[in-house]
Amino acid sequence: xxxxxxxxxxxxxxxxxxxxxxxxxxxxxxxxxxxxxxxxxxxxxxxxxxxxxxxxxxxxxxxxxxxxxxxxxxxxxxxxxxxxxx
Amino acid sequence: xxxxxxxxxxxxxxxxxxxxxxxxxxxxxxxxxxxxxxxxxxxxxxxxxxxxxxxxxxxxxxxxxxxxxxxxxxxxxxxxxxxxxxxxxxxxxxxxxxxxxxxxxxxxxxxxxxxxxxxxxxxxxxxxxxxxxxxxxxxxxxxxxxxxxxxxxxxxxxxxxxxxxxxxxxxxxxxxxxxxxxxxxxxxxxxxxxxxxxxxxxxxxxxxxxxxxxxxxxxxxxxxxxxxxxxxxxxxxxxxxxxxxxxxxxxxxxxxxxxxxxxxxxxxxxxxxxxxxxxxxxxxxxxxxxxxxxxxxxxxxxxxxxxxxxxxxxxxxxxxxxxxxxxxxxxxxxxxxxxxxxxxxxxxxxxxxxxxxxxxxxxxxxxxxxxxxxxxxxxxxxxxxxxxxxxxxxxxxxxxxxxxxxxxxxxxxxxxxxxxxxxxxxxxxxxxxxxxxxxxxxxxxxxxxxxxxxxxxxxxxxxxxxxxxxxxxxxxxxxxxxxxxxxxxxxxxxxxxxxxxxxxxxxxxxxxxxxxxxxxxxxxxxxxxxxxxxxxxxxxxxxxxxxxxxxxxxxxxxxxxxxxxxxxxxxxxxxxxxxxxxxxxxxxxxxxxxxxxxxxxxxxxxxxxxxx
Numbered sequence: 173x174x175x176x177x178x179x180x181x182x183x184x185x186x187x188x189x190x191x192x193x194x195x196x197x198x199x200x201x202x203x204x205x206x207x208x209x210x211x212x213x214x215x216x217x218x219x220x221x222x223x224x225x226x227x228x229x230x231x232x233x234x235x236x237x238x239x240x241x242x243x244x245x246x247x248x249x250x251x252x253x254x255x256x257x258x
Numbered sequence: 259x260x261x262x263x264x265x266x267x268x269x270x271x272x273x274x275x276x277x278x279x280x281x282x283x284x285x286x287x288x289x290x291x292x293x294x295x296x297x298x299x300x301x302x303x304x305x306x307x308x309x310x311x312x313x314x315x316x317x318x319x320x321x322x323x324x325x326x327x328x329x330x331x332x333x334x335x336x337x338x339x340x341x342x343x344x345x346x347x348x349x350x351x352x353x354x355x356x357x358x359x360x361x362x363x364x365x366x367x368x369x370x371x372x373x374x375x376x377x378x379x380x381x382x383x384x385x386x387x388x389x390x391x392x393x394x395x396x397x398x399x400x401x402x403x404x405x406x407x408x409x410x411x412x413x414x415x416x417x418x419x420x421x422x423x424x425x426x427x428x429x430x431x432x433x434x435x436x437x438x439x440x441x442x443x444x445x446x447x448x449x450x451x452x453x454x455x456x457x458x459x460x461x462x463x464x465x466x467x468x469x470x471x472x473x474x475x476x477x478x479x480x481x482x483x484x485x486x487x488x489x490x491x492x493x494x495x496x497x498x499x500x501x502x503x504x505x506x507x508x509x510x511x512x513x514x515x516x517x518x519x520x521x522x523x524x525x526x527x528x529x530x531x532x533x534x535x536x537x538x539x540x541x542x543x544x545x546x547x548x549x550x551x552x553x554x555x556x557x558x559x560x561x562x563x564x565x566x567x568x569x570x571x572x573x574x575x576x577x578x579x580x581x582x583x584x585x586x587x588x589x590x591x592x593x594x595x596x597x598x599x600x601x602x603x604x605x606x607x608x609x610x611x612x613x614x615x616x617x618x619x620x621x622x623x624x625x626x627x628x629x630x631x632x633x634x635x636x637x638x639x640x641x642x643x644x645x646x647x648x649x650x651x652x653x654x655x656x657x658x659x660x661x662x663x664x665x666x667x668x669x670x671x672x673x674x675x676x677x678x679x680x681x682x683x684x685x686x687x688x689x690x691x692x693x694x695x696x697x698x699x700x701x702x703x704x705x706x707x708x709x710x711x712x713x714x715x716x717x718x719x720x721x722x723x724x725x726x727x728x729x730x731x732x733x734x735x736x737x738x739x740x741x742x743x744x745x746x747x748x749x750x751x752x753x754x755x756x757x758x759x760x761x762x763x764x765x766x767x768x769x770x771x772x773x774x775x776x777x778x779x780x781x782x783x784x785x786x787x788x789x790x791x792x793x794x795x796x797x798x799x800x801x802x803x804x805x806x807x808x809x810x811x812x813x814x815x816x817x818x819x820x821x822x823x824x825x826x827x828x829x830x831x832x833x834x835x836x837x838x839x840x841x842x843x844x845x846x847x848x849x850x851x852x853x854x855x856x857x858x859x860x861x862x863x864x865x866x867x868x869x870x
Contacts, residue, residue, distance in 0.1 A: 191312050193301045197322040204330040233304055237331055238338030 180209070184218040187226070188249055195226040196233060203234065203254060210239065213256045222249035290316055297324040304328065377452060377472040380459075383430055385409040388467055397474055399445035415441035415449055429456050429468050440472075451476045503795065505547050506823025507746045509845035513540045514752030517848035521759055537847070544845050545605055559599030559691050560831050560841060563715050566647065567593065569600050570626055573607035582621030583653075585611065589628050594714035596647050601843065602688045606696075609681040610651040610708050617655025617706060624653040630714070639695040643713030646694070650707050657702035666698065737763040738788040738859070739780070743773040743805065744821075745796045749844070753791060756848050762789075762855075770800025774808045781812065789855065791842075794822035794829055803829055806837045817858060821846075 185202050187195045199219050209215035221227060227250050231241045234254050242253045297319065314322065371378060372392040380388040387405045395402065398413060414422050418440040428435050439453040452472035459467040516537045523529045567589045574585045607626075614624045631648035633639065658666060665671045667686040672679035685708075689696040693713050700706040740762045744750040747768075754764040765780075765787075767773045773790065780786050790809060792802035806818045819840040820833050833841040840858040842850060 193297075193304075193324070194312070194314060194318055194322065196301070196304065197314075197324050197327050200331045201322065201327045204327060204334075207334060229305060233331065236338065237334040238341065 180214040182216055182218055184220065186220045188220055188222045190221070190226075191223045192226050192229050195221060195223055196229050199230050199254075200233060203237070203239070210254065211256050216253055216255040219252040219254065220246070220249060221252065224250075227252060290319060293319055293325060297328070300324065300328040300332075304331075374471075376454070377474060378470070379410070379472070380467050380469050381410050382467055383465060385411050385426065394472075397444065397450060398442065404445075413442050413444075415443045417441055425456070426468070429458055430465050432458055432460070432465050439475075449476070450474055451479045502547055503823035506544070506844040507749050509540055509544050509547070510823075511746075511748040511752045511845075513537065513544070513845040513847050514749075514756050516540060518752070518755055518759055521848070540845070541847075545601070545608070548601055548605060559602050559688065560833075560843065561597040561599050561692065563595045563597050564600050564603075566596050566598060566603070566628065566649070566712075569598070569604050570607050570628070570649065573604040574611045574626060576604075577608045577611035578615060581615050583615045583618050584623040586623060586625045587627075588625065590630065592630065593628055594630050594645070594647050596712045597715045598692060598712065599688075603692070606685045606688050606710065607651070609685050610710075613681065614651060614653035614655060614706070617653050617657075622654050624651070626651050631711070633711070639697065639711060640690070641693055641695045641711060641713065643693065645714045646711045647714055649710040649712070651710070652705065652707040654705040657704055657706055658698070658700040659702050663698060663700055667696070737761055739763045739765070739785060741773060741776055741780070741787040741790045742766045743768070743770065743790065743796075743802070744793040745769060745799060746793075749793070753851075756851060757791075760848060760852055768799070769796045770802070770805030770808070773800075773805050774812070777809055777816075778812055786813070788817065788859065790816065790818045792818055792820055792838075794820050794827060795824060802838075803836060810837050819854065819858070 183202065183206055185198065187198050190198065199217075202217060202219075203210065206215050206217065210217065219230065221230070227243055230252060231243065234241045238257055239254050240257050242255075244251050294314075297314070301324065314324065374391055375393055377394040377397055378391040379394055380390075382388055386409050390402070390405055395405070400408070400413075410426075411419065411422070422440055425435050425438055435456060437453060438456060439451065442450045442452055444450055451474070453475050454470055454472035456468055456470045458465045459469060516533055520530065520533050520537070523533065567587075571587060574587075578585055611624070611626075618624070627650045629648055629650075631646050633641075633644045633646060635644075637644075662673065666682050668679075668683065671683075686696050689710055689712070695711045697709045697711075698706060699709070738761075740754075740757050742750050742753045742757070742764055744753065744766070745768050750766045750768070754766050757764045765776060767776050770792075773792065777787060777790065790806075792805055794802040796802075802818075802820050802822075806820070809816045809818055817839045818837065819842055820829060820836070820838040821842045821844055822830055823844040824830065829836050829838075830841055830843065840854050842854050
């Protein structure tokens, strides 16, 4: 697992139990909220989801918006980490 | 207001309110439908269509604010696209710059490759050409289209095939083969000698190509060969110069004794025939010595105005003895005189006639034609005079191919196994030393013509004609006296005997001091010498060059002949300037001596008799 300690704060949202489009909209709204911090490498967003389709949709949307997205399996679901593009 | 009125009013108001609520709800439904439509559209764009997911309920539609959220996200997508676009433009610009630099670099390398004077080639592991530069194509005469289908072994001369195969095998095993030298065969058949280095291109540790840079060293090879030839010639010259004196002294004794023996045996008979053959052999030995001496330093011809016709006829006849080739002569009556060294010049005719003879192994006829000739102003020949005598020696032989014609005057160039390669080189050298020019025209299969151009002499009639030479009149009256000075006893002895045979009274001395003493004593005794025959060089004693001056002090009108085996000595060529009246090169025959004495003694016929 990558070391994210270089980032400032970590914001985590738990959207387990939600599916698209709600899961996407919740994530996007959070990204929009803290986008300045993420872009300046001052924050990263962790998204916990248990919906496989959501991982693809969220990843693509975040990538199109110019962010790096890393995903790993965790506790029967997925942990996505959205951060500024390297 | 009554209660009923109130109720009625409230009901009305209620109804009106319900109507308004319905209207608002209806509007809300329209708005939510609008929001849902737009949201679904936007989510479709975000590839999050309802098909694979749940639809948002009305509450979520309001609380999640999809339009606001997605619009905000789109702004970021657009910003991201902008920055990506910018990066791409920067990348494109950078790539264009790199491409231009690469192209420029490639052009520079190609230009370098093609402007190199060396022959550069790349071949694959089968020997097939991968690339060659312009110098290579121009030298070899092939276009790239032709080369593309060829292998290196197709352009190798047969002599280099084996060597190259073995080099190539070593190159493929990635061994360093150092400097190589091959002979290539150009499209037009020219042989090109190249030297250079070969190295290999490796991919994954395996040889995939062999790269060579060759330098055309054909001219250098020819130059080196010429240098070697020149050095050989110089060695021969030094050697010849060194032995010529001794050799000519020996030959003088041999020839003199043969001449004497000839006088003593009957003209018909086996002994006479044997002696004639011995004399011819000795004369050929003399000519060979002379031929070698031509190359030694200072081999200036001893030139005299001579009847060239006699020299030509005699030499050609001599060369063609026993041959089945007939020689026709064409000489005009008014042929201009020329100044030649008869010995050297007869060698030229001899060599040219021998060549013609050998070019017609089945027999045939050849022609020697002499004519007065005026060279045009732009004649291009290496000679100054324009008024000349041109001698054409023409055969109907096999002819000489164009590439050989260029080299036939090179020393040691020969096409015959037994040839020395000196014959034509000597001819060229002799004619050049006569300030003339020797050229050749040849058509393979038809024949060859050599042209000798000799500057015409301003002198009158030839001083010497071969026909004048022989006179058999026996001596009468007071015999003429000759003083013979030579350190070699055998030469002195034979010269005295030869002179005695033709009627002279002789006395012999070993060096200059003795000669002066004898000469002075003879004057005192009232029986002076008519002629002094002096050897030019006397090791450890006074030679002819010094002695002649002393003799001339005693008798300014003295007739002194210089004789030497060093026929290339400057004194021999310019004997008058040194005080001599005549010159005779060793070895000589009776008739040579007789001719000379006949020519230089007042009223002389060559025999030792004073005029009455």
